[in-house]
Amino acid sequence: MRDAFEELKGKKVTVFGMSTDTPETQKKFKDTHKLPYDLISDPGGKLAKAIGVPVKFGKFMGRRALLFKDGKLVWKDDKGATATQGADVLKAIEAAK
Numbered sequence: 001m002r003d004a005f006e007e008l009k010g011k012k013v014t015v016f017g018m019s020t021d022t023p024e025t026q027k028k029f030k031d032t033h034k035l036p037y038d039l040i041s042d043p044g045g046k047l048a049k050a051i052g053v054p055v056k057f058g059k060f061m062g063r064r065a066l067l068f069k070d071g072k073l074v075w076k077d078d079k080g081a082t083a084t085q086g087a088d089v090l091k092a093i094e095a096a097k
Contacts, residue, residue, distance in 0.1 A: 001089070002086075018039065
C-alpha cells in the first residue's frame with residue numbers, strides 16, 4: 001500500500017493499516033517503514049472480527065486488504081501479498097465502478 005499510496009489518494013481512497021499492536025509499537029513500525037497512512041490499534045481484534053477478519057489468540061490471521069465503498073465491503077483480498085496489494089486494490093477500484 002505504501003508504494004501505491006499517492007495513486008490511491010488521488011482516487012480519493014483512504015488507507016489505514018490495522019493490527020493488534022499497541023499505538024507505541026505501531027508508531028515505531030510506521031516510522032521504520034515510512035508508511036504515509038495511519039495505523040489503527042485493535043487490541044483483542046474486536047474491530048477486525050466486526051469486519052470479517054479472523055482473529056486467533058488475539059492476533060489477526062494473515063494480512064488482508066479490504067475495500068469499502070459507501071460504507072459497504074466491495075472487495076476483499078485474503079492473501080494480502082505486500083508487493084502487489086496496492087496494484088490489486090487499484091484493479092478492484094476499477095472493477096467496482
